Amino acid sequence: MGGKIVTITSGKGGVGKTTATANIGVALAQLGKRVVLIDADIGLRNLDVVMGLENRIVYNLVDVAEGRCKLRQAMIKHKLLPDLHLIPASQTRDKSAVSQSDMIQVSDWLRPEVDFVLIDSPAGIERGFRNAIAPADEVLIVTNPEVSAVRDADRIIGLLEAAGKGPGKLVLNRIRQDMVQKGEMLSADDVTDILAIKMIGIVPEDQFVVPASNKGVPVVLNEESRAGLAYHNIARRLNGENVPFLPLEEEDGFLRRLTRLFSGGNQLLKQG
Amino acid sequence: MAGLLERLGLLKRAGRGGSAASARERLHFVLLHDRIDLSPEELDRMKKEILEVISRYVAVESDRVDFALEHRRRDNLIVAEVPFSKQKTGPGQVGRETG
Numbered sequence: 001m002g003g004k005i006v007t008i009t010s011g012k013g014g015v016g017k018t019t020a021t022a023n024i025g026v027a028l029a030q031l032g033k034r035v036v037l038i039d040a041d042i043g044l045r046n047l048d049v050v051m052g053l054e055n056r057i058v059y060n061l062v063d064v065a066e067g068r069c070k071l072r073q074a075m076i077k078h079k080l081l082p083d084l085h086l087i088p089a090s091q092t093r094d095k096s097a098v099s100q101s102d103m104i105q106v107s108d109w110l111r112p113e114v115d116f117v118l119i120d121s122p123a124g125i126e127r128g129f130r131n132a133i134a135p136a137d138e139v140l141i142v143t144n145p146e147v148s149a150v151r152d153a154d155r156i157i158g159l160l161e162a163a164g165k166g167p168g169k170l171v172l173n174r175i176r177q178d179m180v181q182k183g184e185m186l187s188a189d190d191v192t193d194i195l196a197i198k199m200i201g202i203v204p205e206d207q208f209v210v211p212a213s214n215k216g217v218p219v220v221l222n223e224e225s226r227a228g229l230a231y232h233n234i235a236r237r238l239n240g241e242n243v244p245f246l247p248l249e250e251e252d253g254f255l256r257r258l259t260r261l262f263s264g265g266n267q268l269l270k271q272g
Numbered sequence: 273m274a275g276l277l278e279r280l281g282l283l284k285r286a287g288r289g290g291s292a293a294s295a296r297e298r299l300h301f302v303l304l305h306d307r308i309d310l311s312p313e314e315l316d317r318m319k320k321e322i323l324e325v326i327s328r329y330v331a332v333e334s335d336r337v338d339f340a341l342e343h344r345r346r347d348n349l350i351v352a353e354v355p356f357s358k359q360k361t362g363p364g365q366v367g368r369e370t371g
Contacts, residue, residue: 147298180292183292186296186299
C-alpha cells in the first residue's frame with residue numbers, strides 16, 4: 001500500500017492550514033519519514049513561502065497535471081531535510097487547472113516512494129477542497145476556538161462524511177490556556193464535545209509562530225516553541241504513536257506562571 | 273498560583289460565566305440548524321404533518337404546541353411538546369364509545 005495520503009483542510013480561511021501542513025511535514029521528516037507536501041491551493045500558493053522554498057520553484061502541480069514536466073522535476077527538496085519535498089501550486093492559474101483524478105494520479109505515483117503525502121487544501125467547500133480530499137486516506141481539520149471557525153469545521157466534517165472520507169481528526173489551533181481558564185475562550189473539551197470528532201493535536205498560541213513564517217523556517221524547528229512541540233506531537237500521533245495530551249498543556253501553563261512570578265521578582269529587586 | 277488552586281478545586285472556576293459560555297450556546301444553536309438542513313417552510317410542513325398524525329389519536333391543544341431543536345450530550349434532537357386533552361371526539365373513537 002505504501003505511503004499515507006493526509007489532507008489538511010478547514011473550511012474557514014486563516015485558521016492555520018498551511019502552517020500546520022508545513023510543521024507536521026517537517027516534524028514527520030525529523031522522525032525519519034519520507035514526506036512530500038503538496039500545495040493544492042492553486043492560484044494562491046503559500047506553502048512555498050512558509051517553507052522558505054519560494055526561490056527554488058521551477059515547475060508546479062499544474063505543470064505535472066498537464067504533462068509539462070516529470071513529477072520529480074516539480075519536487076523541491078528542503079534545505080535541511082533531504083527526505084522532505086514540496087510540490088508547489090501554480091500562482092497564475094485557478095482551481096479548474098487541476099482535477100480530482102489529477103490529484104489521485106499524483107498521489108498514486110508518490111505512494112510507493114514516500115511514507116507520507118500531506119496535501120494543503122484551499123479554504124472553502126468548492127472544487128479546490130474536493131480536489132484536495134479526493135486522494136486522502138486521512139483528513140485533518142484545522143480550527144481555532146472561535147464560533148465561526150468551529151461552525152465551518154462542522155460543515156467540513158459533514159461534507160467529509162458524505163464523501164466517504166469522514167469524520168477526520170481535529171487540530172485545534174491557537175488555544176490560550178489563560179483565556180480558557182478565565183472562561184473567555186472555548187476549551188479543547190468544548191470543541192470536541194461540539195464537533196464530536198477525535199482530536200489529534202492542540203496547538204497553543206505562541207509568539208514564535210509569526211517570526212517563523214517571517215523567516216520561512218517552520219516553528220517546529222525551534223525547540224523553545226510550545227506550538228512547535230504540539231506539531232511534533234501531532235506528527236508522532238499521525239505516525240501511530242500514542243502521545244498523551246494533558247501533561248504538556250497543564251505543566252506548561254503552570255511553569256509559565258512560575259517564570260512570570262520570578263521574572264517579576266527580579267525586576268522588583270533591580271528597582272529596589 | 274490561581275491555576276494550581278483551581279486545579280485542586282479550592283477556587284471556584286470562573287469559567288462558566290464568561291463569553292465562552294455564550295460561544296458554546298450559540299454554536300449549539302447554529303449547528304443544530306446547519307445540521308438539520310431544512311428550510312423554514314420544510315420545518316413548518318414537518319410540524320404540521322406530525323400534528324396531523326397525533327391528532328388522529330388524541331385531541332391536541334394546537335395553540336400550545338412547541339417544536340424545538342436541542343442538543344443533549346452527543347445527540348441532535350427534535351423535541352416536540354404537544355399538550356393533548358383527554359377527550360377525543362373524532363371518528364376514530366366513536367366506535368368504541370358506542371360499542
